Amino acid sequence: MTKALKLGLAGMLCASTAMAGEIKPKDVSFADGAIEQSLTGTPGDPEKGATIVGEKSMGNCVACHQVSALADVPFQGEVGPPLDGAGDRWTEAELRGLVANAKMTFEGTVMPAFYKDDGFIRPGDAYTGKAPSGPLEPILSAQDVEDVVAFLMTLKEQ
Amino acid sequence: MNFKALTAAIAMMAMPAAVMADPDDDKLIINGEIEMISVAKAPEHLENLDTIYSGWHFRTDETQALQIDDFDNPAMIFVDQAADVYETVDGAAGKSCASCHDGVESFAGLTAQMPKVDPETGKLVVMEDLINECRTERMEADAWKWSGADMQGMVALIGLQSRGMPMNVAIDGPAAPYWEQGKEMYYTRYGQLELSCANCHEENYGNMIRADHLSQGMINGFPTYRLKQAKLISRHNRFRGCIRDTRAETFAEGSDEFRALELYVASRGNGLSVETPAVRQ
Numbered sequence: 001m002t003k004a005l006k007l008g009l010a011g012m013l014c015a016s017t018a019m020a021g022e023i024k025p026k027d028v029s030f031a032d033g034a035i036e037q038s039l040t041g042t043p044g045d046p047e048k049g050a051t052i053v054g055e056k057s058m059g060n061c062v063a064c065h066q067v068s069a070l071a072d073v074p075f076q077g078e079v080g081p082p083l084d085g086a087g088d089r090w091t092e093a094e095l096r097g098l099v100a101n102a103k104m105t106f107e108g109t110v111m112p113a114f115y116k117d118d119g120f121i122r123p124g125d126a127y128t129g130k131a132p133s134g135p136l137e138p139i140l141s142a143q144d145v146e147d148v149v150a151f152l153m154t155l156k157e158q
Numbered sequence: 159m160n161f162k163a164l165t166a167a168i169a170m171m172a173m174p175a176a177v178m179a180d181p182d183d184d185k186l187i188i189n190g191e192i193e194m195i196s197v198a199k200a201p202e203h204l205e206n207l208d209t210i211y212s213g214w215h216f217r218t219d220e221t222q223a224l225q226i227d228d229f230d231n232p233a234m235i236f237v238d239q240a241a242d243v244y245e246t247v248d249g250a251a252g253k254s255c256a257s258c259h260d261g262v263e264s265f266a267g268l269t270a271q272m273p274k275v276d277p278e279t280g281k282l283v284v285m286e287d288l289i290n291e292c293r294t295e296r297m298e299a300d301a302w303k304w305s306g307a308d309m310q311g312m313v314a315l316i317g318l319q320s321r322g323m324p325m326n327v328a329i330d331g332p333a334a335p336y337w338e339q340g341k342e343m344y345y346t347r348y349g350q351l352e353l354s355c356a357n358c359h360e361e362n363y364g365n366m367i368r369a370d371h372l373s374q375g376m377i378n379g380f381p382t383y384r385l386k387q388a389k390l391i392s393r394h395n396r397f398r399g400c401i402r403d404t405r406a407e408t409f410a411e412g413s414d415e416f417r418a419l420e421l422y423v424a425s426r427g428n429g430l431s432v433e434t435p436a437v438r439q
Contacts, residue, residue, distance in 0.1 A: 077368050
């Protein structure tokens with residue numbers, strides 16, 4: 001019983017912290033804005049990536065970008081360029097870099113960095129407006145980034 | 159037309175709702191007679207804009223319509239309530255606003271110059287400060303909550319007395335250090351999303367961000383009646399919301415930081431008519 005309980009707790013801790021073998025936000029290395037190495041070693045799932053790109057509570061990329069492939073997601077923004085054809089314009093490594101920290105590709109860009117966990121001015125506890133109670137998590141997990149990149153790779157001009 | 163341009167054009171047609179335009183060119187005339195300056199040449203100190211627009215130009219026709227006739231403007235209920243409060247005795251001194259001040263029309267022009275520096279203390283003050291000073295020190299009544307209905311109703315009633323007058327806040331002399339502080343804040347990229355006011359309201363006004371049509375973030379219409387919240391919204395409450403939306407730790411309503419930011423944002427609208435109380439979605 002106690003043993004089972006301990007195991008259960010260990011499992012929960014694991015789920016919220018980084019998986020073994022994952023590259024942590026602070027350890028990511030960029031070359032000309034691109035990240036060559038997968039952040040997790042697990043191939044991305046483009047369908048999950050599509051959900052992350054469209055969901056307000058996740059990547060919310062459509063807040064700023066139009067994506068024709070997600071035509072059923074309402075209210076697509078125009079702050080950034082449409083992502084149609086992104087898979088033709090960029091390599092997988094470049095897209096990984098763009099999602100993790102677009103400022104490494106476009107200096108000073110409006111686009112937020114999705115895989116970064118420090119160096120912010122007055123960061124908050126998500127959208128509560130309050131100061132965070134512990135260390136910050138990146139907005140997207142390492143596997144989320146891989147999933148988004150896999151989805152972006154499917155965006156080709158026919 | 160080459161093939162790429164053609165597919166791009168088709169993609170655009172498939173999403174008509176997302177392709178909205180810049181500020182519209184409707185004219186803002188209230189009650190069929192008060193002509194508002196809702197588009198103006200940007201003030202000298204504004205380096206990155208040529209033209210300034212009231213937030214009214216970025217709203218839908220339905221929302222715009224609610225502001226052009228006082229009978230339709232839902233904010234007027236709160237303004238009427240404030241007019242009653244103005245005459246009502248409150249506090250240990252046994253006085254109402256009207257005991258000491260002439261009619262509320264005597265405040266005409268004041269909102270166009272707010273915030274301002276109090277010559278005695280050298281501190282930057284906003285309308286809420288002036289009102290609460292009278293309440294606590296002169297009426298011996300409780301201070302009103304910053305974004306409460308009493309306070310924002312009174313701020314709106316006093317603002318209405320300046321409606322149509324161009325905003326003209328002072329940014330030099332004793333106001334200069336506060337203005338610099340506010341400007342610094344306006345261009346600071348707060349929060350985990352690292353977005354400044356300028357990223358949204360200077361670089362991207364006219365663009366859609368998700369379902370919202372970005373305006374220049376002017377405050378000449380505040381307090382505004384927000385349909386979504388069905389009440390008057392204070393300037394500081396709006397600032398708070400915008401900073402919170404960058405996944406940041408915001409500043410408090412009534413903080414010195416927001417007083418400074420209010421001065422700077424007000425100065426960006428110098429030349430636009432006071433529109434209080436405006437209606438927003």
